[in-house]
Amino acid sequence: MKERTLAVISAGLSQPSSTRLLADQLAAATRGELERRGVRPAIELVELREYAHDVVNAMLTGFPSAGLGQVFDLVAGADGVIAVTPIFNASYSGLFKSFFDVLEDNTLVDKPVLVAASGGTARHSLALEHALRPMFTYLRAVVVPTAVFAAPEDWGDGSAQEGLARRVARAAGELATLVAQREPARPADPFEEPTPFEQLLADGRS
Amino acid sequence: MQFGIFSVGDVTTDPTTGQTVSEHERIKSMVRIALKAEEVGLDVFATGEHHNPPFVPSSPTTMLGYLAARTSRIILSTATTLITTNDPVKIAEDYAMLQHLADGRVDLMLGRGNTAPVYPWFGKDIRDGIPLAVENYALLHRLWREEVVNWEGRFRTPLQGFTSTPRPLDGIPPFVWHGSIRSPEIAEQAAYYGDGFFHNNIFWPMSHTKRMVWLYRRRFEHYGHGSADQAIVGLGGQVFMRRRSQDAVREFRPYFDNAPVYGHGPSLEEYMASTPLTVGSPQQVIDRTLTFRESVGDYQRQLFLMDHAGLPLKTVLEQIDILGEEVVPVLRKEFAARRPAHVPSAPTHASLKAARDAAAGATR
Numbered sequence: 001m002k003e004r005t006l007a008v009i010s011a012g013l014s015q016p017s018s019t020r021l022l023a024d025q026l027a028a029a030t031r032g033e034l035e036r037r038g039v040r041p042a043i044e045l046v047e048l049r050e051y052a053h054d055v056v057n058a059m060l061t062g063f064p065s066a067g068l069g070q071v072f073d074l075v076a077g078a079d080g081v082i083a084v085t086p087i088f089n090a091s092y093s094g095l096f097k098s099f100f101d102v103l104e105d106n107t108l109v110d111k112p113v114l115v116a117a118s119g120g121t122a123r124h125s126l127a128l129e130h131a132l133r134p135m136f137t138y139l140r141a142v143v144v145p146t147a148v149f150a151a152p153e154d155w156g157d158g159s160a161q162e163g164l165a166r167r168v169a170r171a172a173g174e175l176a177t178l179v180a181q182r183e184p185a186r187p188a189d190p191f192e193e194p195t196p197f198e199q200l201l202a203d204g205r206s
Numbered sequence: 207m208q209f210g211i212f213s214v215g216d217v218t219t220d221p222t223t224g225q226t227v228s229e230h231e232r233i234k235s236m237v238r239i240a241l242k243a244e245e246v247g248l249d250v251f252a253t254g255e256h257h258n259p260p261f262v263p264s265s266p267t268t269m270l271g272y273l274a275a276r277t278s279r280i281i282l283s284t285a286t287t288l289i290t291t292n293d294p295v296k297i298a299e300d301y302a303m304l305q306h307l308a309d310g311r312v313d314l315m316l317g318r319g320n321t322a323p324v325y326p327w328f329g330k331d332i333r334d335g336i337p338l339a340v341e342n343y344a345l346l347h348r349l350w351r352e353e354v355v356n357w358e359g360r361f362r363t364p365l366q367g368f369t370s371t372p373r374p375l376d377g378i379p380p381f382v383w384h385g386s387i388r389s390p391e392i393a394e395q396a397a398y399y400g401d402g403f404f405h406n407n408i409f410w411p412m413s414h415t416k417r418m419v420w421l422y423r424r425r426f427e428h429y430g431h432g433s434a435d436q437a438i439v440g441l442g443g444q445v446f447m448r449r450r451s452q453d454a455v456r457e458f459r460p461y462f463d464n465a466p467v468y469g470h471g472p473s474l475e476e477y478m479a480s481t482p483l484t485v486g487s488p489q490q491v492i493d494r495t496l497t498f499r500e501s502v503g504d505y506q507r508q509l510f511l512m513d514h515a516g517l518p519l520k521t522v523l524e525q526i527d528i529l530g531e532e533v534v535p536v537l538r539k540e541f542a543a544r545r546p547a548h549v550p551s552a553p554t555h556a557s558l559k560a561a562r563d564a565a566a567g568a569t570r
Contacts, residue, residue, distance in 0.1 A: 204340050
Protein backbone atom coordinates (compact mmCIF):
# COMPACT_ATOMS: atom_id res chain seq x y z
CA MET A 1 0.00 0.00 0.00
CA LYS A 2 1.31 3.46 -0.90
CA GLU A 3 1.98 5.80 1.99
CA ARG A 4 1.57 9.54 1.93
CA THR A 5 1.64 12.26 4.58
CA LEU A 6 -0.72 15.18 5.03
CA ALA A 7 0.03 18.30 7.06
CA VAL A 8 -3.09 19.90 8.50
CA ILE A 9 -2.54 23.50 9.56
CA SER A 10 -5.17 25.12 11.73
CA ALA A 11 -4.97 28.77 12.70
CA GLY A 12 -7.95 28.62 15.07
CA LEU A 13 -7.49 30.47 18.33
CA SER A 14 -10.19 29.41 20.75
CA GLN A 15 -10.44 26.05 22.47
CA PRO A 16 -12.33 24.31 20.93
CA SER A 17 -12.39 26.30 17.70
CA SER A 18 -14.65 25.91 14.72
CA THR A 19 -11.54 26.28 12.54
CA ARG A 20 -10.08 23.19 14.19
CA LEU A 21 -13.41 21.39 13.88
CA LEU A 22 -13.41 22.08 10.15
CA ALA A 23 -9.77 21.00 9.88
CA ASP A 24 -10.59 17.72 11.61
CA GLN A 25 -13.53 17.07 9.27
CA LEU A 26 -11.39 17.75 6.22
CA ALA A 27 -8.59 15.54 7.56
CA ALA A 28 -10.97 12.66 8.28
CA ALA A 29 -12.65 12.96 4.88
CA THR A 30 -9.30 13.09 3.09
CA ARG A 31 -8.12 10.05 5.02
CA GLY A 32 -11.16 8.11 3.79
CA GLU A 33 -10.69 9.28 0.21
CA LEU A 34 -7.00 8.34 0.22
CA GLU A 35 -7.70 4.90 1.64
CA ARG A 36 -10.31 4.38 -1.09
CA ARG A 37 -7.51 5.10 -3.57
CA GLY A 38 -5.19 2.56 -1.99
CA VAL A 39 -3.10 5.05 -0.05
CA ARG A 40 -2.32 4.82 3.65
CA PRO A 41 -2.17 8.36 4.98
CA ALA A 42 -0.18 9.67 7.93
CA ILE A 43 -1.85 12.85 9.11
CA GLU A 44 -0.02 15.47 11.21
CA LEU A 45 -1.98 18.32 12.71
CA VAL A 46 -0.39 21.66 13.57
CA GLU A 47 -2.18 24.20 15.76
CA LEU A 48 -0.52 27.49 14.87
CA ARG A 49 -1.60 28.97 18.19
CA GLU A 50 1.12 26.89 19.85
CA TYR A 51 3.72 28.52 17.60
CA ALA A 52 2.40 32.09 17.63
CA HIS A 53 5.37 33.52 19.56
CA ASP A 54 7.82 31.49 17.50
CA VAL A 55 6.27 32.80 14.28
CA VAL A 56 6.72 36.42 15.42
CA ASN A 57 10.26 35.70 16.62
CA ALA A 58 11.11 34.11 13.27
CA MET A 59 9.81 37.23 11.56
CA LEU A 60 12.09 39.40 13.72
CA THR A 61 15.23 37.24 13.81
CA GLY A 62 15.02 35.60 10.38
CA PHE A 63 15.35 32.03 11.64
CA PRO A 64 12.86 29.57 13.15
CA SER A 65 13.09 28.23 16.69
CA ALA A 66 13.82 24.52 16.94
CA GLY A 67 10.11 23.75 17.39
CA LEU A 68 8.97 25.88 14.48
CA GLY A 69 11.80 24.44 12.39
CA GLN A 70 10.28 21.00 12.94
CA VAL A 71 6.93 22.29 11.70
CA PHE A 72 8.68 23.66 8.59
CA ASP A 73 10.23 20.25 7.99
CA LEU A 74 6.86 18.59 8.48
CA VAL A 75 5.21 20.83 5.88
CA ALA A 76 8.14 20.46 3.47
CA GLY A 77 7.96 16.68 3.72
CA ALA A 78 4.17 16.46 3.41
CA ASP A 79 2.56 15.19 0.20
CA GLY A 80 -0.45 17.42 0.71
CA VAL A 81 -1.53 20.29 2.95
CA ILE A 82 -4.88 21.23 4.43
CA ALA A 83 -4.74 24.90 5.47
CA VAL A 84 -7.59 26.28 7.56
CA THR A 85 -7.94 29.80 8.93
CA PRO A 86 -10.58 31.80 10.71
CA ILE A 87 -11.71 34.82 8.69
CA PHE A 88 -10.80 38.07 10.45
CA ASN A 89 -11.72 41.42 8.92
CA ALA A 90 -12.69 39.80 5.62
CA SER A 91 -9.43 37.90 5.14
CA TYR A 92 -7.13 35.24 6.61
CA SER A 93 -5.99 35.82 10.17
CA GLY A 94 -2.67 37.54 10.76
CA LEU A 95 -1.23 34.44 12.39
CA PHE A 96 -2.15 32.30 9.39
CA LYS A 97 -0.56 34.75 6.96
CA SER A 98 2.51 35.21 9.17
CA PHE A 99 3.15 31.48 9.29
CA PHE A 100 3.28 31.31 5.50
CA ASP A 101 5.35 34.51 5.44
CA VAL A 102 8.11 32.93 7.51
CA LEU A 103 7.88 29.44 5.99
CA GLU A 104 11.01 28.71 3.89
CA ASP A 105 10.79 29.84 0.27
CA ASN A 106 9.67 27.20 -2.21
CA THR A 107 8.29 24.87 0.47
CA LEU A 108 4.89 24.69 -1.21
CA VAL A 109 5.98 24.59 -4.84
CA ASP A 110 3.91 21.96 -6.69
CA LYS A 111 2.35 20.76 -3.43
CA PRO A 112 -1.40 19.97 -3.39
CA VAL A 113 -3.20 22.29 -0.96
CA LEU A 114 -6.79 22.35 0.21
CA VAL A 115 -7.83 25.76 1.53
CA ALA A 116 -10.66 26.20 4.03
CA ALA A 117 -11.95 28.79 6.45
CA SER A 118 -14.46 29.34 9.18
CA GLY A 119 -16.16 32.65 9.74
CA GLY A 120 -18.85 34.51 11.59
CA THR A 121 -20.97 35.02 8.50
CA ALA A 122 -21.38 33.29 5.16
CA ARG A 123 -20.92 36.69 3.52
CA HIS A 124 -17.15 36.20 4.06
CA SER A 125 -16.94 32.95 2.16
CA LEU A 126 -15.30 34.53 -0.89
CA ALA A 127 -12.27 35.45 1.25
CA LEU A 128 -11.12 31.96 0.28
CA GLU A 129 -11.12 33.03 -3.36
CA HIS A 130 -9.80 36.56 -3.05
CA ALA A 131 -7.24 36.03 -0.27
CA LEU A 132 -6.22 32.41 0.31
CA ARG A 133 -6.26 31.09 -3.24
CA PRO A 134 -4.12 33.91 -4.69
CA MET A 135 -1.61 33.58 -1.86
CA PHE A 136 -1.15 29.85 -2.43
CA THR A 137 -1.07 30.36 -6.18
CA TYR A 138 1.71 32.90 -5.65
CA LEU A 139 3.54 30.29 -3.58
CA ARG A 140 3.12 27.97 -6.60
CA ALA A 141 1.09 25.41 -4.69
CA VAL A 142 -1.53 23.38 -6.52
CA VAL A 143 -4.77 24.51 -4.90
CA VAL A 144 -7.71 22.12 -5.29
CA PRO A 145 -10.76 23.59 -7.06
CA THR A 146 -13.13 23.32 -4.09
CA ALA A 147 -12.40 25.67 -1.19
CA VAL A 148 -14.47 24.97 1.91
CA PHE A 149 -16.08 27.67 4.03
CA ALA A 150 -18.00 26.95 7.23
CA ALA A 151 -20.38 29.63 8.53
CA PRO A 152 -22.18 29.44 11.92
CA GLU A 153 -25.29 27.96 10.38
CA ASP A 154 -23.28 25.08 8.90
CA TRP A 155 -22.68 23.68 12.36
CA GLY A 156 -26.34 23.71 13.48
CA ASP A 157 -28.92 23.27 10.81
CA GLY A 158 -29.18 19.70 9.50
CA SER A 159 -29.67 20.67 5.87
CA ALA A 160 -26.82 23.17 6.01
CA GLN A 161 -24.65 20.49 7.63
CA GLU A 162 -25.47 18.35 4.68
CA GLY A 163 -24.23 21.14 2.46
CA LEU A 164 -20.98 21.48 4.41
CA ALA A 165 -20.46 17.73 4.47
CA ARG A 166 -20.89 17.60 0.71
CA ARG A 167 -18.34 20.37 0.18
CA VAL A 168 -15.93 18.70 2.59
CA ALA A 169 -16.26 15.39 0.75
CA ARG A 170 -15.79 16.99 -2.66
CA ALA A 171 -12.70 18.94 -1.58
CA ALA A 172 -11.26 15.88 0.18
CA GLY A 173 -11.75 13.82 -2.97
CA GLU A 174 -9.98 16.42 -5.07
CA LEU A 175 -7.03 16.59 -2.66
CA ALA A 176 -6.82 12.80 -2.36
CA THR A 177 -6.75 12.39 -6.15
CA LEU A 178 -3.83 14.82 -6.47
CA VAL A 179 -1.90 13.32 -3.56
CA ALA A 180 -2.46 9.72 -4.65
CA GLN A 181 -1.28 10.22 -8.23
CA ARG A 182 1.97 12.00 -7.32
CA GLU A 183 5.36 10.69 -6.36
CA PRO A 184 6.14 11.15 -2.65
CA ALA A 185 7.39 14.63 -1.73
CA ARG A 186 11.18 14.86 -1.67
CA PRO A 187 12.24 18.24 -0.36
CA ALA A 188 15.40 19.48 -2.08
CA ASP A 189 18.34 20.13 0.24
CA PRO A 190 20.62 22.78 -1.28
CA PHE A 191 23.18 22.05 1.44
CA GLU A 192 23.43 18.44 0.30
CA GLU A 193 23.26 19.05 -3.44
CA PRO A 194 24.69 22.48 -4.25
CA THR A 195 24.67 23.89 -7.75
CA PRO A 196 28.18 23.10 -9.07
CA PHE A 197 30.34 26.20 -9.43
CA GLU A 198 30.98 25.64 -13.14
CA GLN A 199 27.24 25.98 -13.62
CA LEU A 200 27.12 29.19 -11.54
CA LEU A 201 29.89 30.58 -13.77
CA ALA A 202 28.10 29.44 -16.93
CA ASP A 203 24.77 30.90 -15.76
CA GLY A 204 26.45 34.29 -15.55
CA ARG A 205 27.72 34.05 -19.12
CA SER A 206 24.36 33.11 -20.64
CA MET B 207 44.32 29.80 15.42
CA GLN B 208 43.57 33.47 14.90
CA PHE B 209 41.35 35.48 17.22
CA GLY B 210 40.00 38.91 16.58
CA ILE B 211 37.07 41.24 16.47
CA PHE B 212 34.78 42.43 13.70
CA SER B 213 32.75 45.59 13.68
CA VAL B 214 29.60 46.50 11.81
CA GLY B 215 30.21 50.17 12.49
CA ASP B 216 26.66 50.98 13.49
CA VAL B 217 25.69 54.26 15.14
CA THR B 218 23.04 53.13 17.60
CA THR B 219 21.51 55.07 20.47
CA ASP B 220 22.59 53.70 23.84
CA PRO B 221 19.22 52.47 25.18
CA THR B 222 20.30 52.97 28.80
CA THR B 223 21.22 56.66 28.43
CA GLY B 224 19.49 57.81 25.24
CA GLN B 225 22.89 59.08 24.04
CA THR B 226 23.83 58.78 20.38
CA VAL B 227 27.45 59.33 19.37
CA SER B 228 28.30 61.39 16.30
CA GLU B 229 29.69 59.77 13.17
CA HIS B 230 33.03 61.37 14.00
CA GLU B 231 33.03 59.85 17.49
CA ARG B 232 32.02 56.46 16.12
CA ILE B 233 34.77 56.43 13.51
CA LYS B 234 37.36 57.42 16.13
CA SER B 235 35.93 54.74 18.44
CA MET B 236 36.47 52.09 15.78
CA VAL B 237 40.10 53.17 15.60
CA ARG B 238 40.47 52.99 19.41
CA ILE B 239 38.88 49.54 19.35
CA ALA B 240 41.28 48.31 16.66
CA LEU B 241 44.29 49.69 18.56
CA LYS B 242 43.03 48.04 21.74
CA ALA B 243 42.68 44.75 19.89
CA GLU B 244 46.35 44.87 18.91
CA GLU B 245 47.36 46.01 22.40
CA VAL B 246 45.73 42.99 24.09
CA GLY B 247 47.26 40.55 21.63
CA LEU B 248 44.42 39.79 19.25
CA ASP B 249 45.32 38.75 15.71
CA VAL B 250 42.65 40.33 13.52
CA PHE B 251 40.61 43.51 13.26
CA ALA B 252 37.90 43.51 10.58
CA THR B 253 35.61 46.37 9.61
CA GLY B 254 32.28 46.17 7.86
CA GLU B 255 31.38 48.10 4.72
CA HIS B 256 28.08 49.93 4.48
CA HIS B 257 26.68 52.68 2.31
CA ASN B 258 23.66 53.73 4.30
CA PRO B 259 22.91 55.19 7.74
CA PRO B 260 23.19 54.29 10.60
CA PHE B 261 26.56 52.82 9.57
CA VAL B 262 29.83 54.78 9.24
CA PRO B 263 32.37 52.54 7.48
CA SER B 264 31.74 53.27 3.80
CA SER B 265 35.45 53.45 3.02
CA PRO B 266 37.22 50.46 4.59
CA THR B 267 40.65 50.86 2.99
CA THR B 268 40.84 54.47 4.21
CA MET B 269 40.29 53.29 7.76
CA LEU B 270 42.50 50.22 7.42
CA GLY B 271 45.27 52.26 5.79
CA TYR B 272 45.24 54.61 8.77
CA LEU B 273 45.27 51.62 11.12
CA ALA B 274 48.17 50.10 9.20
CA ALA B 275 50.23 53.13 10.17
CA ARG B 276 49.15 53.00 13.81
CA THR B 277 49.66 49.24 14.34
CA SER B 278 52.50 46.85 13.75
CA ARG B 279 51.26 43.31 14.17
CA ILE B 280 47.50 42.87 13.82
CA ILE B 281 45.96 41.62 10.55
CA LEU B 282 43.63 44.17 8.98
CA SER B 283 40.57 42.69 7.34
CA THR B 284 36.97 43.34 6.34
CA ALA B 285 33.60 41.91 7.30
CA THR B 286 32.52 42.20 4.61
CA THR B 287 33.78 43.83 1.41
CA LEU B 288 30.85 44.14 -0.99
CA ILE B 289 31.77 42.04 -4.02
CA THR B 290 28.42 42.86 -5.63
CA THR B 291 28.23 46.64 -5.74
CA ASN B 292 31.96 47.49 -5.75
CA ASP B 293 33.83 47.42 -9.02
CA PRO B 294 36.17 44.43 -8.81
CA VAL B 295 38.86 46.50 -10.50
CA LYS B 296 38.70 49.02 -7.66
CA ILE B 297 38.79 46.25 -5.04
CA ALA B 298 41.88 44.80 -6.75
CA GLU B 299 43.61 48.19 -6.70
CA ASP B 300 42.54 49.33 -3.22
CA TYR B 301 43.45 46.16 -1.37
CA ALA B 302 46.73 45.66 -3.22
CA MET B 303 47.65 49.22 -2.25
CA LEU B 304 46.65 48.52 1.35
CA GLN B 305 48.68 45.33 1.31
CA HIS B 306 51.82 47.29 0.38
CA LEU B 307 51.23 49.95 3.02
CA ALA B 308 50.56 47.32 5.71
CA ASP B 309 53.48 45.12 4.66
CA GLY B 310 51.16 42.22 3.95
CA ARG B 311 49.04 42.41 7.12
CA VAL B 312 45.86 42.34 5.03
CA ASP B 313 43.21 39.90 4.02
CA LEU B 314 39.59 40.44 3.17
CA MET B 315 36.21 38.86 3.48
CA LEU B 316 33.78 39.15 0.60
CA GLY B 317 30.04 39.35 1.06
CA ARG B 318 27.03 40.38 -1.00
CA GLY B 319 25.21 42.88 1.18
CA ASN B 320 21.52 42.38 1.89
CA THR B 321 20.16 45.92 1.68
CA ALA B 322 18.13 46.11 -1.53
CA PRO B 323 18.27 49.90 -2.08
CA VAL B 324 22.09 49.95 -1.96
CA TYR B 325 22.33 47.96 -5.18
CA PRO B 326 20.58 50.47 -7.47
CA TRP B 327 22.62 53.30 -5.90
CA PHE B 328 25.60 51.58 -7.46
CA GLY B 329 23.81 50.67 -10.69
CA LYS B 330 23.12 47.07 -9.68
CA ASP B 331 20.11 44.91 -8.78
CA ILE B 332 19.92 42.77 -5.64
CA ARG B 333 18.23 40.02 -7.64
CA ASP B 334 21.59 39.58 -9.38
CA GLY B 335 23.35 39.15 -6.02
CA ILE B 336 24.74 35.67 -6.65
CA PRO B 337 25.67 36.22 -10.34
CA LEU B 338 27.38 39.50 -9.34
CA ALA B 339 29.38 37.74 -6.61
CA VAL B 340 30.36 34.98 -9.04
CA GLU B 341 31.36 37.18 -11.96
CA ASN B 342 33.01 39.97 -9.98
CA TYR B 343 35.15 37.60 -7.97
CA ALA B 344 36.14 35.64 -11.08
CA LEU B 345 37.52 38.93 -12.42
CA LEU B 346 39.12 40.01 -9.12
CA HIS B 347 40.82 36.62 -8.87
CA ARG B 348 42.39 37.09 -12.29
CA LEU B 349 43.37 40.74 -11.75
CA TRP B 350 45.57 39.75 -8.82
CA ARG B 351 47.12 36.78 -10.59
CA GLU B 352 47.50 37.80 -14.23
CA GLU B 353 49.67 40.74 -15.25
CA VAL B 354 47.56 41.64 -18.28
CA VAL B 355 43.85 40.89 -18.34
CA ASN B 356 41.44 40.84 -21.27
CA TRP B 357 37.97 40.37 -19.97
CA GLU B 358 34.31 40.67 -20.85
CA GLY B 359 31.30 39.97 -18.65
CA ARG B 360 27.72 40.94 -17.93
CA PHE B 361 28.17 43.54 -15.23
CA ARG B 362 31.00 45.90 -16.07
CA THR B 363 32.63 47.43 -19.10
CA PRO B 364 35.10 45.09 -20.86
CA LEU B 365 38.84 45.26 -20.22
CA GLN B 366 41.46 45.14 -22.98
CA GLY B 367 45.10 44.84 -21.97
CA PHE B 368 44.40 45.98 -18.42
CA THR B 369 47.00 45.72 -15.65
CA SER B 370 45.78 46.28 -12.10
CA THR B 371 48.32 48.33 -10.14
CA PRO B 372 50.01 48.09 -7.78
CA ARG B 373 50.63 44.37 -8.27
CA PRO B 374 49.99 42.39 -5.06
CA LEU B 375 52.86 42.56 -2.55
CA ASP B 376 55.52 39.93 -3.45
CA GLY B 377 53.10 38.68 -6.11
CA ILE B 378 50.93 37.16 -3.37
CA PRO B 379 47.25 38.16 -3.57
CA PRO B 380 45.58 38.95 -0.25
CA PHE B 381 43.93 35.85 1.20
CA VAL B 382 40.18 35.89 0.61
CA TRP B 383 37.40 34.64 2.84
CA HIS B 384 33.89 34.33 1.43
CA GLY B 385 31.20 35.13 3.95
CA SER B 386 27.60 34.06 3.75
CA ILE B 387 24.96 33.30 6.34
CA ARG B 388 22.69 31.12 4.25
CA SER B 389 23.63 30.92 0.56
CA PRO B 390 25.03 27.52 -0.42
CA GLU B 391 26.31 29.09 -3.65
CA ILE B 392 28.85 31.13 -1.68
CA ALA B 393 30.11 28.11 0.26
CA GLU B 394 30.45 26.44 -3.14
CA GLN B 395 32.36 29.45 -4.49
CA ALA B 396 34.81 29.45 -1.57
CA ALA B 397 35.36 25.71 -2.05
CA TYR B 398 35.89 26.03 -5.82
CA TYR B 399 38.74 28.50 -5.40
CA GLY B 400 40.18 26.89 -2.27
CA ASP B 401 39.62 30.19 -0.44
CA GLY B 402 38.44 30.55 3.16
CA PHE B 403 34.80 30.38 4.22
CA PHE B 404 33.51 32.53 7.05
CA HIS B 405 30.17 32.12 8.79
CA ASN B 406 28.88 35.04 10.84
CA ASN B 407 27.51 32.60 13.41
CA ILE B 408 25.52 35.27 15.22
CA PHE B 409 22.09 35.37 13.67
CA TRP B 410 21.35 31.68 13.19
CA PRO B 411 21.52 28.50 15.27
CA MET B 412 24.77 26.54 15.27
CA SER B 413 22.94 23.66 13.53
CA HIS B 414 22.61 25.91 10.49
CA THR B 415 26.22 27.15 10.62
CA LYS B 416 27.26 23.52 10.71
CA ARG B 417 25.36 22.73 7.49
CA MET B 418 26.98 25.66 5.68
CA VAL B 419 30.49 24.85 6.89
CA TRP B 420 30.29 21.16 6.07
CA LEU B 421 28.95 21.90 2.61
CA TYR B 422 32.04 24.08 2.10
CA ARG B 423 34.37 21.44 3.54
CA ARG B 424 32.96 18.62 1.36
CA ARG B 425 33.19 20.74 -1.76
CA PHE B 426 36.72 21.99 -0.85
CA GLU B 427 37.80 18.35 -0.94
CA HIS B 428 35.78 17.72 -4.12
CA TYR B 429 37.71 20.48 -5.90
CA GLY B 430 41.02 18.96 -4.85
CA HIS B 431 42.38 21.55 -2.43
CA GLY B 432 42.94 19.05 0.37
CA SER B 433 40.84 16.95 2.68
CA ALA B 434 37.59 18.38 4.05
CA ASP B 435 39.12 18.91 7.49
CA GLN B 436 41.91 21.00 5.96
CA ALA B 437 39.55 23.61 4.54
CA ILE B 438 39.96 27.14 5.96
CA VAL B 439 37.02 28.06 8.17
CA GLY B 440 36.28 31.21 10.14
CA LEU B 441 33.44 31.85 12.56
CA GLY B 442 31.92 34.91 14.10
CA GLY B 443 30.51 35.05 17.57
CA GLN B 444 28.96 37.41 20.00
CA VAL B 445 29.75 37.65 23.70
CA PHE B 446 29.34 39.95 26.67
CA MET B 447 31.31 39.25 29.82
CA ARG B 448 31.50 40.29 33.45
CA ARG B 449 33.21 38.53 36.31
CA ARG B 450 29.83 37.33 37.61
CA SER B 451 27.49 36.03 34.93
CA GLN B 452 24.39 37.63 36.47
CA ASP B 453 26.11 41.04 36.20
CA ALA B 454 26.81 40.38 32.52
CA VAL B 455 23.17 39.46 31.88
CA ARG B 456 21.83 42.47 33.77
CA GLU B 457 24.13 44.92 32.01
CA PHE B 458 23.72 43.50 28.49
CA ARG B 459 19.95 42.89 28.55
CA PRO B 460 18.82 46.41 27.57
CA TYR B 461 21.27 46.41 24.65
CA PHE B 462 20.00 43.00 23.57
CA ASP B 463 16.34 43.93 23.96
CA ASN B 464 16.76 47.01 21.79
CA ALA B 465 19.37 45.73 19.33
CA PRO B 466 18.58 46.67 15.73
CA VAL B 467 18.71 43.13 14.32
CA TYR B 468 16.95 40.88 16.82
CA GLY B 469 15.61 43.31 19.45
CA HIS B 470 12.01 43.11 20.59
CA GLY B 471 11.89 39.47 19.53
CA PRO B 472 12.96 36.45 21.57
CA SER B 473 14.22 36.93 25.09
CA LEU B 474 17.95 37.05 25.79
CA GLU B 475 17.70 33.59 27.34
CA GLU B 476 15.88 32.15 24.31
CA TYR B 477 18.40 33.72 21.95
CA MET B 478 21.34 32.39 23.96
CA ALA B 479 19.81 28.91 23.84
CA SER B 480 19.16 28.95 20.09
CA THR B 481 22.24 30.84 18.81
CA PRO B 482 25.93 31.01 19.82
CA LEU B 483 25.41 34.29 21.75
CA THR B 484 27.06 33.97 25.16
CA VAL B 485 26.44 36.48 27.94
CA GLY B 486 28.16 35.48 31.16
CA SER B 487 31.51 34.97 32.82
CA PRO B 488 34.79 34.68 30.87
CA GLN B 489 34.79 30.98 31.74
CA GLN B 490 31.35 30.53 30.21
CA VAL B 491 32.58 32.19 27.02
CA ILE B 492 35.61 29.90 26.96
CA ASP B 493 33.47 26.81 27.46
CA ARG B 494 30.91 27.77 24.82
CA THR B 495 33.49 28.82 22.23
CA LEU B 496 35.36 25.54 22.65
CA THR B 497 32.17 23.69 21.68
CA PHE B 498 32.07 25.35 18.23
CA ARG B 499 34.65 22.92 16.83
CA GLU B 500 32.34 20.03 17.68
CA SER B 501 29.91 21.41 15.07
CA VAL B 502 32.18 22.82 12.38
CA GLY B 503 35.44 20.91 12.86
CA ASP B 504 38.83 22.41 13.72
CA TYR B 505 38.81 25.92 12.34
CA GLN B 506 41.26 28.72 11.78
CA ARG B 507 39.73 32.05 12.75
CA GLN B 508 37.35 33.20 15.47
CA LEU B 509 36.09 36.79 15.38
CA PHE B 510 33.90 38.36 18.02
CA LEU B 511 31.38 41.16 17.63
CA MET B 512 31.95 43.56 20.54
CA ASP B 513 30.95 47.10 19.55
CA HIS B 514 27.31 47.29 18.54
CA ALA B 515 23.81 48.02 19.73
CA GLY B 516 24.88 51.30 21.35
CA LEU B 517 27.37 49.87 23.85
CA PRO B 518 29.57 52.74 25.07
CA LEU B 519 33.22 52.78 24.01
CA LYS B 520 34.41 52.39 27.60
CA THR B 521 32.44 49.16 27.96
CA VAL B 522 33.66 47.86 24.61
CA LEU B 523 37.29 48.49 25.57
CA GLU B 524 36.72 46.66 28.87
CA GLN B 525 35.26 43.74 26.94
CA ILE B 526 38.29 43.59 24.65
CA ASP B 527 40.55 43.65 27.70
CA ILE B 528 38.74 40.66 29.18
CA LEU B 529 38.81 38.91 25.81
CA GLY B 530 42.52 39.47 25.32
CA GLU B 531 43.65 38.87 28.88
CA GLU B 532 41.41 36.09 30.14
CA VAL B 533 39.64 34.37 27.28
CA VAL B 534 41.88 34.20 24.22
CA PRO B 535 45.02 32.87 25.99
CA VAL B 536 43.00 29.90 27.25
CA LEU B 537 41.28 29.40 23.89
CA ARG B 538 44.63 29.46 22.06
CA LYS B 539 46.00 26.75 24.29
CA GLU B 540 42.87 24.59 24.30
CA PHE B 541 42.20 24.82 20.55
CA ALA B 542 45.85 24.06 19.80
CA ALA B 543 45.75 21.01 22.05
CA ARG B 544 42.71 19.68 20.18
CA ARG B 545 43.81 20.42 16.63
CA PRO B 546 45.34 17.53 14.65
CA ALA B 547 48.73 18.22 13.04
CA HIS B 548 47.45 17.98 9.45
CA VAL B 549 44.95 20.82 9.92
CA PRO B 550 46.60 24.01 8.67
CA SER B 551 46.60 27.45 10.29
CA ALA B 552 44.91 30.40 8.60
CA PRO B 553 47.04 31.56 5.68
CA THR B 554 48.94 34.81 6.18
CA HIS B 555 51.02 36.79 3.74
CA ALA B 556 54.17 35.25 5.25
CA SER B 557 52.87 31.69 5.09
CA LEU B 558 51.59 32.07 1.53
CA LYS B 559 54.93 33.55 0.44
CA ALA B 560 56.86 30.75 2.14
CA ALA B 561 54.63 28.14 0.48
CA ARG B 562 55.06 29.78 -2.90
CA ASP B 563 58.85 29.99 -2.53
CA ALA B 564 59.05 26.39 -1.33
CA ALA B 565 57.00 25.24 -4.34
CA ALA B 566 59.24 27.26 -6.67
CA GLY B 567 62.33 25.74 -5.02
CA ALA B 568 60.95 22.25 -5.42
CA THR B 569 60.38 22.62 -9.16
CA ARG B 570 63.69 24.33 -9.81
